[in-house]
Amino acid sequence: MRVVRIDLHSRLPNTRLFPDVNVYLLIDSGEALLVDAGYGFQSSTSRIMNAIKRYHAEVSGIVITHGHVDHFSSAGRLRRRLDCTVMAHGEDASFIEEPASLLSSDPFFGHDAKTRALGYVALKLLAGLSPCTVDKRLKDGDEIRVGNAKLRVLHTPGHTKGHICLYEPERGLLFTGDHVISAGLSWILPTRGDVKEYVQSLKRLLKLRISLILPGHGRPLRNCRSVLLDRLARVSSRERSILRLLRKGPMDEDGLLKGLWYGGNPLNRLISRPVLRAYLKKLLDERRIAIIRAGNRTFYTLS
Ligand SMILES: [Zn+2]
Numbered sequence: 001m002r003v004v005r006i007d008l009h010s011r012l013p014n015t016r017l018f019p020d021v022n023v024y025l026l027i028d029s030g031e032a033l034l035v036d037a038g039y040g041f042q043s044s045t046s047r048i049m050n051a052i053k054r055y056h057a058e059v060s061g062i063v064i065t066h067g068h069v070d071h072f073s074s075a076g077r078l079r080r081r082l083d084c085t086v087m088a089h090g091e092d093a094s095f096i097e098e099p100a101s102l103l104s105s106d107p108f109f110g111h112d113a114k115t116r117a118l119g120y121v122a123l124k125l126l127a128g129l130s131p132c133t134v135d136k137r138l139k140d141g142d143e144i145r146v147g148n149a150k151l152r153v154l155h156t157p158g159h160t161k162g163h164i165c166l167y168e169p170e171r172g173l174l175f176t177g178d179h180v181i182s183a184g185l186s187w188i189l190p191t192r193g194d195v196k197e198y199v200q201s202l203k204r205l206l207k208l209r210i211s212l213i214l215p216g217h218g219r220p221l222r223n224c225r226s227v228l229l230d231r232l233a234r235v236s237s238r239e240r241s242i243l244r245l246l247r248k249g250p251m252d253e254d255g256l257l258k259g260l261w262y263g264g265n266p267l268n269r270l271i272s273r274p275v276l277r278a279y280l281k282k283l284l285d286e287r288r289i290a291i292i293r294a295g296n297r298t299f300y301t302l303s
């Protein structure tokens, strides 16, 4: 099976908010499959179509790793041009079919109708957001064929509820979407993300024989076992930072944010509150911390 990496850019410089994203074209025995569809700009679709033409590939399907705009926004246009089947996990399919529903569960845009409408316009402008019909709802264990090659669907919730990785056992290839990206830890934001599930999904991957990780963002990664262990260690390190601060005494969100890992960079400051909430949820679920309420303020304390 031949794997072609097509990297696509957003309208902004390459930042973690709208980063360059990878679409993979998999070709075997004249058949082809796309893993993800990238941003929804005309230029993104053209780059993908050019690669398909260059390799004389007959694309029969597009597998979307998860319902985030940087991964699915070209899918609708590609589906029409290629007359192919779009597949995604059932838990994320509705976000791809009705992206407006994305925004009601978004930590930045979800507050009220006006902010949601604004968010939709922003995502259209910056990511080319566009909906797409999902023809097939995938589930864990499904097999997808490309020519003679077989890919196994692995449900890896955590980054989103319906996130999937694709595993090709013959060569040990793992297409990880945003579950594992090359630049450190991917964001896990409530309500669609869950740190506990993310950890469980990483541990599950440790049981596989993987020779190459092909992420949704950044370059392919070798030394796969150490990459997975590194991501687990990063989660633990964030948890330890929170627990260390709480050893000084109960703290509210603002207190924790001041003492935590997202210092000066304005983008990091914007993202830090929802990220912190995702980690606090895991620590609360595991009863490692508890909540104290004083008036209308909420403090966190060690259990
Ligand atoms: Zn994502």
Ligand SMILES: [Zn+2]
Residues within 6 Å of the ligand: 021, 068, 070, 071, 178, 216, 217
């Ligand atoms: Zn992404």
